[in-house]
Amino acid sequence: MTVTRDLSPVSGGDNAALPGLQVELARDEPMRLDSGQSIGPFTAAYTTCGDLNSDKSNAVLVCHALTGDQYVLENNPVTGKPGWWELMVGPGKPLDTDRYFIICVNVLGGCLGSTGPRDINSDTGELWGLDFPVITIGDMVRAQALLLDHMGIDQLFCVIGGSMGAMQVLEWASKYSERVFSAVPIAGAARHSAQNIAFHEVGRQAIMADPDWRKGNYLREGVNPKGGLSVARMAAHITYLSETALHRKFGRRLQARDAISFGFDADFQVESYLRHQGSTFVERFDANSYLYITRAMDYFDLAAEHDGVLAGAFEGTTVRFCIISFNSDWLFPTEESREVVRALNAVAANVSFVEIDTDKGHDAFLLEEPEFYATVSGFLEGAAEHRGLTAK
Amino acid sequence: MTVTRDLSPVSGGDNAALPGLQVELARDEPMRLDSGQSIGPFTAAYTTCGDLNSDKSNAVLVCHALTGDQYVLENNPVTGKPGWWELMVGPGKPLDTDRYFIICVNVLGGCLGSTGPRDINSDTGELWGLDFPVITIGDMVRAQALLLDHMGIDQLFCVIGGSMGAMQVLEWASKYSERVFSAVPIAGAARHSAQNIAFHEVGRQAIMADPDWRKGNYLREGVNPKGGLSVARMAAHITYLSETALHRKFGRRLQARDAISFGFDADFQVESYLRHQGSTFVERFDANSYLYITRAMDYFDLAAEHDGVLAGAFEGTTVRFCIISFNSDWLFPTEESREVVRALNAVAANVSFVEIDTDKGHDAFLLEEPEFYATVSGFLEGAAEHRGLTAK
Numbered sequence: 001m002t003v004t005r006d007l008s009p010v011s012g013g014d015n016a017a018l019p020g021l022q023v024e025l026a027r028d029e030p031m032r033l034d035s036g037q038s039i040g041p042f043t044a045a046y047t048t049c050g051d052l053n054s055d056k057s058n059a060v061l062v063c064h065a066l067t068g069d070q071y072v073l074e075n076n077p078v079t080g081k082p083g084w085w086e087l088m089v090g091p092g093k094p095l096d097t098d099r100y101f102i103i104c105v106n107v108l109g110g111c112l113g114s115t116g117p118r119d120i121n122s123d124t125g126e127l128w129g130l131d132f133p134v135i136t137i138g139d140m141v142r143a144q145a146l147l148l149d150h151m152g153i154d155q156l157f158c159v160i161g162g163s164m165g166a167m168q169v170l171e172w173a174s175k176y177s178e179r180v181f182s183a184v185p186i187a188g189a190a191r192h193s194a195q196n197i198a199f200h201e202v203g204r205q206a207i208m209a210d211p212d213w214r215k216g217n218y219l220r221e222g223v224n225p226k227g228g229l230s231v232a233r234m235a236a237h238i239t240y241l242s243e244t245a246l247h248r249k250f251g252r253r254l255q256a257r258d259a260i261s262f263g264f265d266a267d268f269q270v271e272s273y274l275r276h277q278g279s280t281f282v283e284r285f286d287a288n289s290y291l292y293i294t295r296a297m298d299y300f301d302l303a304a305e306h307d308g309v310l311a312g313a314f315e316g317t318t319v320r321f322c323i324i325s326f327n328s329d330w331l332f333p334t335e336e337s338r339e340v341v342r343a344l345n346a347v348a349a350n351v352s353f354v355e356i357d358t359d360k361g362h363d364a365f366l367l368e369e370p371e372f373y374a375t376v377s378g379f380l381e382g383a384a385e386h387r388g389l390t391a392k
Numbered sequence: 393m394t395v396t397r398d399l400s401p402v403s404g405g406d407n408a409a410l411p412g413l414q415v416e417l418a419r420d421e422p423m424r425l426d427s428g429q430s431i432g433p434f435t436a437a438y439t440t441c442g443d444l445n446s447d448k449s450n451a452v453l454v455c456h457a458l459t460g461d462q463y464v465l466e467n468n469p470v471t472g473k474p475g476w477w478e479l480m481v482g483p484g485k486p487l488d489t490d491r492y493f494i495i496c497v498n499v500l501g502g503c504l505g506s507t508g509p510r511d512i513n514s515d516t517g518e519l520w521g522l523d524f525p526v527i528t529i530g531d532m533v534r535a536q537a538l539l540l541d542h543m544g545i546d547q548l549f550c551v552i553g554g555s556m557g558a559m560q561v562l563e564w565a566s567k568y569s570e571r572v573f574s575a576v577p578i579a580g581a582a583r584h585s586a587q588n589i590a591f592h593e594v595g596r597q598a599i600m601a602d603p604d605w606r607k608g609n610y611l612r613e614g615v616n617p618k619g620g621l622s623v624a625r626m627a628a629h630i631t632y633l634s635e636t637a638l639h640r641k642f643g644r645r646l647q648a649r650d651a652i653s654f655g656f657d658a659d660f661q662v663e664s665y666l667r668h669q670g671s672t673f674v675e676r677f678d679a680n681s682y683l684y685i686t687r688a689m690d691y692f693d694l695a696a697e698h699d700g701v702l703a704g705a706f707e708g709t710t711v712r713f714c715i716i717s718f719n720s721d722w723l724f725p726t727e728e729s730r731e732v733v734r735a736l737n738a739v740a741a742n743v744s745f746v747e748i749d750t751d752k753g754h755d756a757f758l759l760e761e762p763e764f765y766a767t768v769s770g771f772l773e774g775a776a777e778h779r780g781l782t783a784k
Binding site: 035192195201227238241243247250262270274301 | 522622638642687690
């Protein structure tokens with residue numbers, strides 16, 4: 001079932017096999033998308049850690065964020081860096097791999113093994129590019145549900161994720177509530193705010209303004225809109241941090257010099273840091289995937305299908321929720337989590353809500369933040385007891 | 393003294409005369425810049441409204457923001473729109489033109505008549521481009537002081553401005569305190585924060601990533617980095633508004649359509665609005681000027697010259713200060729104004745401080761906000777009385 005795929009979103013050159021698993025889904029019947037288009041067969045690339053128990057009741061689905069991937073624990077094959085949620089997942093960690101079976105899937109539309117715009121459209125034999133259908137958070141989750149079908153897992157013990165991951169968690173809990181025992185949306189929202197759409201639009205315009213984007217055909221033409229993608233990443237990256245964190249980390253300190261240069265080099269550490277964020281990102285991410293995934297987030301609005309009443313999305317739910325926000329997160333402020341809590345309260349759902357006190361901003365869910373991990377641990381402990389999952 | 397200049401930052405084509413006044417300064421001796429370089433002669437383009445009284449004691453200097461200009465009251469010749477501070481300046485307005493003599497100068501390094509990177513270096517006969525010296529807020533103010541010398545004005549009754557204008561106001565009060573009777577820095581700071589430097593760096597990188605920037609030589613090569621400049625403006629524009637204002641103004645409302653398009657057009661009003669902000673901006677602003685002026689703001693740090701002690705910048709001051717901030721301004725949060733207030737208190741300065749309650753964000757100083765204008769009126773009324781300026 002392992003498919004050989006190109007690791008590099010840039011060169012389109014060396015076809016090394018991706019670590020982890022890949023499976024072709026929607027083979028018999030294409031998967032219907034929210035846009036009305038269909039896709040299939042398509043590839044889902046994923047990783048697992050831990051062991052699935054005999055009654056398949058200990059599966060935890062981790063949903064990754066905008067630029068995340070399936071490498072939660074094992075080293076990322078492109079960057080060589082440790083898994084992005086090492087602090088959360090592993091033996092003895094909140095998502096204890098001695099106890100739970102962890103699954104993480106590269107989202108549909110992504111660029112690390114799951115089918116996306118940089119892949120070949122098997123119907124035409126051509127690169128998808130902008131012919132790839134616009135996908136939604138609902139479509140990402142639909143694809144994940146097909147993967148669970150393939151794995152024979154009826155119900156997830158937990159579905160958990162931060163940022164765009166939290167959107168997927170809420171979508172899971174709303175659309176597949178019978179398949180979810182507990183849900184932990186972190187630093188998320190039930191809809192993307194005007195300000196967040198605006199920041200995404202800046203990123204997309206930066207990419208599309210790059211002449212090397214070639215109306216989305218850059219791979220076909222052997223170029224790469226690195227400049228635009230790098231600017232998009234830089235702008236987004238600022239929103240992931242708090243002003244306090246930026247100030248503490250960099251302040252107005254100079255980068256490897258004693259005095260300002262009176263020029264346009266990176267005089268300040270914060271400039272150098274941002275440039276680095278931009279330049280490393282373009283080595284691991286596909287520009288068109290960035291367009292598609294940001295668009296999916298923009299389109300997310302769980303209440304819209306229920307006449308604008310968010311509670312309607314959770315009517316009759318039996319899912320146990322733990323909603324987590326960070327008080328210095330200005331991208332997904334606590335108020336947006338509170339809206340979800342209020343909607344869940346309105347349908348008498350089982351919900352706990354914790355706002356973590358931290359100055360690290362949105363990215364806190366990826367960082368050392370003991371109270372956060374303790375919160376997840378505690379919640380899962382209680383949920384596991386109710387689910388009859390005994391500690392190993 | 394009127395110099396014929398090119399109105400359009402883009403075409404470099406039609407040489408129409410700019411309305412307003414222009415004067416050549418530093419004719420006898422070049423002006424020394426903070427970088428150690430010198431510049432001169434150079435042109436200062438400015439407008440005035442009202443009449444200078446016989447003892448020249450009723451002059452008010454308005455300092456404009458990053459992308460502002462000298463057209464506070466009269467129509468902007470490039471956009472055709474009314475002056476940018478019509479709400480503040482005019483007969484019966486807080487800056488009452490029946491009472492005060494208002495001066496506003498396009499900053500050094502700007503692109504609307506004052507010498508900047510899009511002009512000819514008279515030493516070489518070539519376009520300045522990136523050979524233009526990097527200037528600071530201090531240099532902008534130094535140039536304004538030369539203009540006042542030229543006009544024979546020893547002391548300003550008031551110096552006032554928002555955002556980058558506030559930086560100039562603080563610089564005036566610190567470096568030329570004997571020439572300032574009262575000072576009103578609005579929505580400003582005594583130094584540019586790490587987050588603000590980061591946003592500026594994104595804008596600069598967007599410009600410099602545009603192949604039409606041509607390492608700053610675009611005018612010489614007959615092109616214009618519109619794409620990059622537009623993205624820079626879009627990113628910056630988000631920071632000028634509050635999330636609440638964006639939400640109220642646009643929310644998730646769609647632009648001239650009933651349903652999302654499942655594409656990358658501007659589905660949402662906020663996207664359409666941002667694109668418009670970007671595309672109109674490039675018609676009126678020069679990309680290199682944007683680099684230079686953002687850099688001047690980044691470099692601003694009034695305490696740095698006083699061993700990091702801001703109070704040192706105001707030692708012995710006799711200036712009357714009115715510091716104003718807006719509670720929803722996240723670009724220049726109230727806390728940064730409070731730092732200035734604390735420094736002024738530490739030297740027992742005459743200072744009042746008002747935080748205006750508004751949800752309009754940083755741009756509130758340009759918008760309808762009655763309490764704000766009432767505050768400025770009230771302060772100026774008292775100051776005028778002390779200065780012996782009787783109402784007309």
